[in-house]
Structures are given as structure tokens and as C-alpha cells.
Amino acid sequence: MERFAWKAIIHEGKLEEYKKRHDTIWPEMKTVLKNAGISNYSIWNLGNEVFGYFECEKGVDFAEKYQTDSPIVDKWNAYMKDVMTMVLDPATGAQPKMQQVFYLE
Template sequence: MEKYTWRAVIKEGMKEEYIRRHDTIWPEMVEVLKEAGVCNYTIWCDGNDLFGYYECEKGLEHALKVQAESEVVARWDISMEPIMTMFQEKPEQVFFLE
């Protein structure tokens, strides 16, 4: 199963809002992620630094395509812009143990 990771930083003073929005994630956002084959999605927070990880049941290409074409994901991303900044470069995998 292909894996995907991302990194971001929460803007100063916005950590509680970031957590609140994920505690009340839109049901339609969850539907899109499931349609994309996203599973085992986890986000870790260290201070204001975020690290996200998920697995792609239907392949990474499919997962990214479904999300890129989704109006729901576009709205979510816009709603999160005042709260966080995504890093464009992806983390490098340096170790894997199965």
C-alpha cells in the first residue's frame, strides 16, 4: 500500500481552532477521503508543527487525483489557510520496518 506524508505549521494562536476543526471535520470531507481510498490517516502535532500520514488503498495517484478534483477539498483548504501553512516539499523517508 502506498503511503503519503505532509508537513505544515499552525499559525501562532490558532492551535485550539485547528484541533476544533478536526474534532468537527465535515462529513463530506470524510466521504471524499474515503472515496479517494485514504485510510489510517493520522496527524501529529509537536508545538505548532504538524506531520500528516495516510495510506492509499487505491494507490497514491488515485488518492491525489480525487482530492485535487474535489470541490469539498478545495473549500476545506481555503478554510484552513488562516490557520495553517503547508510546506510544499515532502518529507523524505529514511527508514521503514515492516
């Protein structure tokens, strides 16, 4: 099981809207995430920064490619654009991977 972490910035005054949209995440978006092998997914915030963590049952490369190839993810990203800024990695088309610096099992 590979782990993946990402971060993004929420636009000023948009944190509650960001939370609301995730409280009502589209069923088809959940399906894409599950089909990408993503589990144990959580998002945390500190001020206007959000940090996401998930585990990839089929590997990070598979999860990135599956999401990048999904029109549902494209639609979700467009839907979220007015509340957050997330720069995507041009090499993968997915969120840039944060580098792990410590792990305690």
C-alpha cells in the same frame, strides 16, 4: 498499499482551533478522503508543526488526483487557510510528499 506523509505549519496561537476543526471535520470531507482510498489517517503535532500520515488503498497518485479534483477539498483548504500554512506541490496540487528514509515492518 502506499503510504503518504506530509507536514504543515499552524499559525501562532491557532493550534486549538486547528484541533477543533478536525474534531468537527465535515462529513463530506470524510467521504472525499474515503473515496480517494485514504485510510489509517492521523495527524500529529510538535509545537506549531503538524505531521500527517495516511495509507492509500488505491495508490498515492489516485489519492492526490481525487483530492485535487474535489471542490470539497478546495473549500476545506480555504476554510483552514486562516489557521495554517501549507504550500501545495504545483505538479500535483496536493501536499508535497515527504520522502521516506526508514521503514520497519
